[in-house]
Amino acid sequence: MVQIGDKVRFLDAVGGGTVTALRDKNTVMVEDADGFEIPCLVSQLVVVSDEDDERARGHVRAKQAPPRRLPDSAMRGSQAFSDTKAPRPADEPAAQHNPVPATPKWSELPSPFPLKEGWGEAPLSENPSGDTLSVSLAFLPSDIKHLSECDFECFLVNDSNYLLHYLLFSNLRQEQNQVSFKLAGSIEPNTKMRLFTVAHSELEELEHLAIQLLACKPWKTFRLQSPMHIDIRLNADRFWKLHAFTENDYFDTPALLQAVVRDGRPWLPMVLDEKRIAEGIREKTRDVKTNSRTEVRQNAPEKPSKPWPQVEPLEVDLHIDALLDSTAGMDAGSILQYQLSVFHKTMNAHIHELGRRIVFIHGKGEGVLRKQLLGELRRFYPACTANDASFQNYGGGATMVTIHQPK
DSSP states (O other): OOOTTOEEEESSSSOEEEEEEEOSSSEEEEEETTSOEEEEEGGGEEEOOHHHHHHHHTSSOOOOOOOOOOOGGGOTTSHHHHOTTSOOOOOOOOOOOOOOOOOOOGGGSOSSOOOOTTSOOOOSSOOTTTTSOOEEEEEEESOTTOTTTOOEEEEEEEOSSSEEEEEEEEEEETTTTEEEEEEEEEEOTTEEEEEEEEOGGGGGGGSEEEEEEEEEOTTSOOOOOOOEEEEEEOOGGGGGOGGGSBOOSSOSSOBEEEEEEETTEEOOOOOOOHHHHHHHHHHHHHHHHHIIIIIHHHTOOSSOOOOOOOOOOEEEEOOHHHHOSOOTTOOHHHHHHHHHHHHHHHHHHSTTSTTOEEEEEOOSTTSHHHHHHHHHHHHHOTTOEEEEOOHHHHTTOEEEEEOOOOO
16 A cells, blocks of 8 residues: 555656655655656556665666575476486475565456546536547638648547547558558547648648547446548548538538548548449440430330420539539549430430420530530430520520430
């Protein structure tokens, strides 16, 4: 039992001191050699004498323990016992040696387990929905009016009731399964922590990150969470776009949020593979060509379809912002192919509605999309006609297609 005035040494660090006060049954105050009082756990201290302290400093030579004689039971298999003619020495008691501190029994461990230093304290209250893990990375610009030049502060947001231990890696190479270690630490429940500052010229280094998480509640019993490994794909182009920085519940200013864990599961981002997109579009085009030239004619009903009643034309906005929430990872060619796929999907859905009018809004621009639409219409829907839509309503940025009976 540690008492006031005892000289102690630290088990988990170099040095020691003198006990000056007892805070509770598990914690004492220790004054070190510099005169500072440090709170320490009793389990991390060992009481030493003046001689032990001097020996630790190198001033007293450690006494050598006398050689220990092993009992006969430990000599079996030796030369003496392998030779049946050799006399067996009498059993001798084992030499006395320094006692080893007893390991505490399982039943003696306190419950709940005391918090280790650096693990924070038990929260006063918990979020009712916080037992489901929710973790994000957040980036705050130093000057949101100059996104192309400013630095960004990176935060780790722990929106849960768990203490999280994290490891952060960069330069993820999935094909080689290799990473570079960056950061490690702990973040308390329902808090956010500043991790680092990144310059605009360093954003490309953040495109391939990985993080590992371990969740626990050292202050109480809790529902066990599996350790997680999450690959994070950050698109550096998003840091240039003002609309990517949005209002949120964690900061007073707009921030770019990157989900890491949602609803207790690792967040898997949608990664667009340009080669697979192009191949899918080519297959879709071949299917459309077959359906329009062969299947539509072979499966045409015996009775002609009734003309579509004259109603307001159907409007289809082909602007990419109206079709997709994000175009991250898509170049101009991929965007054009996606717009054409929407055009074909719309035409196939209404190809039997004779007289149906469809207005495709493509905008003025350089006329690339309009030219492609007219070419696709001549190739796959030769019976349909196209005209400029109302200039008063669309300002010359739309084409109206009328469905007719295939010849």
